[in-house]
Amino acid sequence: MKPVTLKQIAERLNMSVSTVSKALKDYPDIGVDTKKRVRDLARSLNYKPNSLAVNLRTNESKTVGLIIPEIVHHFFSNVIKGIVSRAEKKGYLVIILQSDESNELERKQIELLLNQRVDGIIISLANDTDQCDHIEGVFKQQIPLVMFDKVSKRIDCSKVVIDDRKAAYEATKHLIDKGCKRIAHFRGALTPLNSIDRFMGYRTALLDHGLEFDPSLVYICACDDRSFEEGKENAKKLLEDHRDVDGVFINTDLVAIGALTEFKNQGVRVPEDIKVVGFSNWFMSSVISPSLTTIDQPGFRMGETAFDQLFIEIETLKKGKDLIFKNIELETKLIERETTG
Amino acid sequence: MKPVTLKQIAERLNMSVSTVSKALKDYPDIGVDTKKRVRDLARSLNYKPNSLAVNLRTNESKTVGLIIPEIVHHFFSNVIKGIVSRAEKKGYLVIILQSDESNELERKQIELLLNQRVDGIIISLANDTDQCDHIEGVFKQQIPLVMFDKVSKRIDCSKVVIDDRKAAYEATKHLIDKGCKRIAHFRGALTPLNSIDRFMGYRTALLDHGLEFDPSLVYICACDDRSFEEGKENAKKLLEDHRDVDGVFINTDLVAIGALTEFKNQGVRVPEDIKVVGFSNWFMSSVISPSLTTIDQPGFRMGETAFDQLFIEIETLKKGKDLIFKNIELETKLIERETTG
DNA sequence: AATCGTTACGAAAACGGTTGAGATTTTAGT
DNA sequence: ACTAAAATCTCAACCGTTTTCGTAACGATT
Known part of the structure; x- marks a missing residue:
């Protein structure tokens, strides 16, 4: 009923939790036969690591936040689709919030995402957003942020726009x-x-x-x-x-x-x-x-591009390197x- | 730079982590002045609980998953909006996935959501979904699921539809x-x-x-x-x-x-x-x-209703009570x- | 026989918070 | 003054993984 844990597998096999964990992650210091036994049991019990625990341990949530002014909108829903599809490929999930073109809501939602410990944020600013201290807060937390469509010159970050x-x-x-x-x-x-x-x-x-x-x-x-x-x-x-x-x-x-x-x-x-x-x-x-x-x-491609850039920055930050912000302009056509x- | 933790607050105030935690959660067994001191410091340090940790401990993620066949769609984007707006009010976040009308993707995505330990799932089935064993898996894990729009008679769960x-x-x-x-x-x-x-x-x-x-x-x-x-x-x-x-x-x-x-x-x-x-x-x-x-x-209202029902079921399950599935029909008009x- | 290097595994700390069961102090009652 | 009852706070276990470090066993080397 309740999901299987490493502990349960370890007990069944009379070994320690660490061995099981390492076996599943293919550590070199685990014997081949042990690995096999662990994997077989894990499969048969349909073991799936508890991401909540993994997230806490590794300090990453494998989710990114997306804030847009309006969900019911042809352009934005295309962007959503682009982001979601790329994110899924890279093993990320997307949390969507709608700012309703309100600067205040936008603030709150950024807070929300930060508390949720998302690994990155993609945002299209609300119309009435002119001061951006809430955005600065994101960088203080060392979380990459990519803007698209409605961006601000005031903020130094990667941007995906059209000309x-x-x-x-x-x-x-x-x-x-x-x-x-x-x-x-x-x-x-x-x-x-x-x-x-x-x-x-x-x-x-x-x-x-x-x-x-x-x-x-x-x-x-x-x-x-x-x-x-x-x-x-x-x-x-x-x-x-x-x-x-x-x-x-x-x-x-x-x-x-x-x-x-x-x-x-x-x-x-x-x-x-x-x-x-x-x-x-x-x-x-x-x-x-x-x-x-x-x-x-090109809403869909903007979404894809924005996520790809965000992904690069997440990886860069993980390696402790410095971010290089890009200003990406996508082609439009008449x-x-x-x-x- | 890094977010403040309970421990840091506790050290500054020379008290234990548990006291700080309880003070912030307004436990009755903490003195009023202690509470005040803790809260003041927490506020000034801009403390925000790490949801990853909270999630692990309480075994709930405060997120729900949403699977729809197609994001770029007037009806569905309205549904998304309805769900997101209600979820936000109740302190839940929404993870969106698109099944692209593919039964197979749908399966994978449900897996994904279950691994992510979402607290509930809302789904509109893909066109080619006729067998639903992957959906059964959700209930095995004791996670409530609500269907809307494209539902299946085969599955016993709450449904939000029109007549x-x-x-x-x-x-x-x-x-x-x-x-x-x-x-x-x-x-x-x-x-x-x-x-x-x-x-x-x-x-x-x-x-x-x-x-x-x-x-x-x-x-x-x-x-x-x-x-x-x-x-x-x-x-x-x-x-x-x-x-x-x-x-x-x-x-x-x-x-x-x-x-x-x-x-x-x-x-x-x-x-x-x-x-x-x-x-x-x-x-x-x-x-x-x-x-x-x-x-x-009424896409927006369907979204709202679906989330509301899901929320009820999440709460019910938390209390250990049995779920009562509802079949909710919303009014249409010509x-x-x-x-x- | 002492030393060394492998190989294969386990113990334990950590991540950051929650919570019930004590422990300690203070207050009230006789 | 003595005890019972509150009031306040701390301990420690726990959630499920990850990962560092330690070590036992064993054969090989000197």
């Missing part, structure tokens, strides 16, 4: 190439780095191609769970303010889909009257009509679909 | 009420219980309302990552075989969206020529055009949208 600026530049340039002369931008919140970078990419692309940058064409949205509505609202405002706009680059697919809906409701034709480019390549963007041109943000057709 | 049959009945009846006379059904794979139940609900609804049940109107799809394509393919076949069909009830929203796409491509008007009802109420169903009438499957407008 938001470049991607946004490409998206905007695509609109220009398609003949757009007056291009609006629905940007994300003001603090997150990636939202800033996308904005910068948009602006640079305009200026590089001899188009005027007009701040009144930039609309802000929080990109939270109201994204879709925000897209509609911004689109509505846009149509009221600027009837001459012929292209929009939008910070997130979901917002873009909201905008598309509003355009359709008001009889504005896409792509004939306005062309639209989104960001992230949510699955639904490929199945709506008109399908949405967007930037593919997916051309009907909204810029 | 698939009733929901499917309602969906089909809705089509009938809207005037459909010849209603097709795109069903899920053959083994999963919920796919069978939905099929039964569909059939019963037809018969109850004097419509003929025609097996050739039933199409099968695996509902895996090719769902969207499957929807298109089935729709294509349907249009080839049965031009007279005026309504379809489809096992999953994503398949339905694939079907809608094919209908649109072929110039079949929805809802005028064919009315469509999906299942699950994926977020995207509300933002596509025409928006999809569907059955709302969301009427444009595809049956």
Whole structure:
């Protein structure tokens, strides 16, 4: 009923616990026949080491923590999947927590993970996280931490990101190439780095191609769970303010889909009257009509990469060596679909 | 640098480790002033109990395992969110694994979780899981297990489900009420219980309302990552075989969206020529055009409920009492949208 | 016969906390 | 003053493994 322990095996075989332990771990100082006897019995009793004990002894938990702003989200669930799949291969388990875009929750959850003695942490910061002392705490405990997607310049650690600026530049340039002369931008919140970078990419692309940058064409949205509505609202405002706009680059697919809906409701034709480019390549963007041109943000690979880097750092730290932080930028690509057709 | 231990506190205060431990846990046999001294120091040193040690001693890990077929999935990510949020409130952490709809992986992952000594397991079975001896193993270890969504009749345990049959009945009846006379059904794979139940609900609804049940109107799809394509393919076949069909009830929203796409491509008007009802109420169903009438499957609440039940069972088992398995059915509701407008 | 080197195993400390059973001191009751 | 009863604190075992160090046995070497 209760799981078998080394002790029970030792008693049955009339040997000491240490011998059994060593036999199972193939220590050279155990006789071959003893090893065989131990292993046979262990197998037949279905012995599995108690990880709680192993963890305590070895001072590692073989688990990593993952904190993301929102679980129900195409991009993040892809990241989760990437992390989980890599972790499993390396014998690690993943504990998931959701910060709900709240800095405060994020703090608590980091505490939680530290108390749980996770071997490492992967995090995408909440939107309202600007001060990061809670993150510093992680390094004090000698636990590696990798950031992805929403990162902070303030913290010195490995980061897995895309080149938001470049991607946004490409998206905007695509609109220009398609003949757009007056291009609006629905940007994300003001603090997150990636939202800033996308904005910068948009602006640079305009200026590089001899188009005027007009701040009144930039609309802000929080990109939270109201994204879709925000897209509609911004689109509505846009149509009221600027009837001459012929292209929009939008910070997130979901917002873009909201905008598309509003355009359709008001009889504005896409792509004939306005062309639209989104960001992230949510699955639904490929199945709506008109399908949405967007930037593919490789969530799955970001997850994989983030874990791989974390794993390297865990191993490095175990060997007592110094960490070398990497800034890994993954390639994005423009997916051309009907909204810029 | 390294986390503070009880021992260190004890030494500083010239008392024994046990006194410190008890003081922090508010044992009645420790003096009030001692308690205060201990607590003050513990706070100032930022003491946090080492959960690895606590876990070993108390023989509980304060973590639960969750196995789902697919992480990147609107329904499942909602479930995850529900579970994680409830677990966190009760001081539990959640380890997530993905079975990828593979029975074999499922086995391994259950092993993994058992070795990790999780306090409980929540699982939605893989499509191809029909024999369940690996699940029996969980109960042998006295670890509670709760199934949700894709459950098995073969296993005696608590289950959180929706009344698939009733929901499917309602969906089909809705089509009938809207005037459909010849209603097709795109069903899920053959083994999963919920796919069978939905099929039964569909059939019963037809018969109850004097419509003929025609097996050739039933199409099968695996509902895996090719769902969207499957929807298109089935729709294509349907249009080839049965031009007279005026309504379809489809096992999953994503398949339905694939079907809608094919209908649109072929110039079949929805809802005028064919009315469509999906299942699950994926977020995207509300933002596509025409928006999809569907059955709302409360993923978040299912997650919450599953964890709550698991929690009850964990507590029950701790007290040494016998478990009472519950079969919890959550309410679904029909969301009427444009595809049956 | 004393020394040495192997080989094969065991004892015991450790990891960091929990907890019941004493031990010691203080307080109260007669 | 003497004892019973509280009140407070410490001991020590324990959870299941890992790992260092010690040592017994035995044949080989000098």
